Amino acid sequence: MSAKIFRNWLYPASFFTILFTLFFFFITDVASDAPTQAMTLRTLSCLFGFGLSVAAANLFLHLNQISAVLRYALHTTACLLGFILFILLLSGYSKNNGLRSIVIALAFLVLYAIIMGLRALILYALREKETERQTYTPKFKK
Numbered sequence: 001m002s003a004k005i006f007r008n009w010l011y012p013a014s015f016f017t018i019l020f021t022l023f024f025f026f027i028t029d030v031a032s033d034a035p036t037q038a039m040t041l042r043t044l045s046c047l048f049g050f051g052l053s054v055a056a057a058n059l060f061l062h063l064n065q066i067s068a069v070l071r072y073a074l075h076t077t078a079c080l081l082g083f084i085l086f087i088l089l090l091s092g093y094s095k096n097n098g099l100r101s102i103v104i105a106l107a108f109l110v111l112y113a114i115i116m117g118l119r120a121l122i123l124y125a126l127r128e129k130e131t132e133r134q135t136y137t138p139k140f141k142k
Contacts, residue, residue, distance in 0.1 A: 009055050017051035046091040053082025076112065083108050 021039070024047060057078035060071050084105060088094040094101040 008059065009052075012058060013048070013052045013055035015051075016054045017048045020047045020051055043091060046086045049090065050082050050086040053086060054079055057082065072116070076109075076116075079112060080105070080109065 021044070024039075024043070057075045060074040060078065063071055087108075088101045088105065093104075
């Protein structure tokens with residue numbers, strides 16, 4: 001059981017945390033005139049919490065018992081709630097930046113839609129290729 005939890009939840013969470021940390025460094029480097037590369041424990045903890053929430057949300061995508069629309073709706077909701085909870089609220093960003101926090105949450109939704117749209121296109125292309133391969137019948141036998 002613990003190996004399954006590690007493989008399905010903690011391993012992806014670690015991957016997402018590394019990805020979010022690199023993205024955080026990129027954003028702070030681009031947005032700041034004098035970028036500081038110091039990351040506090042609070043920031044890293046919030047990024048790890050967000051990584052855990054995205055990894056948990058990805059478990060919804062693997063539930064074949066429910067419809068695809070419901071899976072993606074649950075995934076979207078879980079990711080947005082994780083972003084709001086860990087990135088905006090627990091990091092302390094939203095204390096003095098109420099309107100900016102709403103704009104950032106909307107920007108997150110746009111970025112999320114782009115990433116999930118690309119994911120859907122890739123999965124569709126792979127499914128089409130697999131269907132094409134399965135329906136092929138050779139015309140000449142060796």
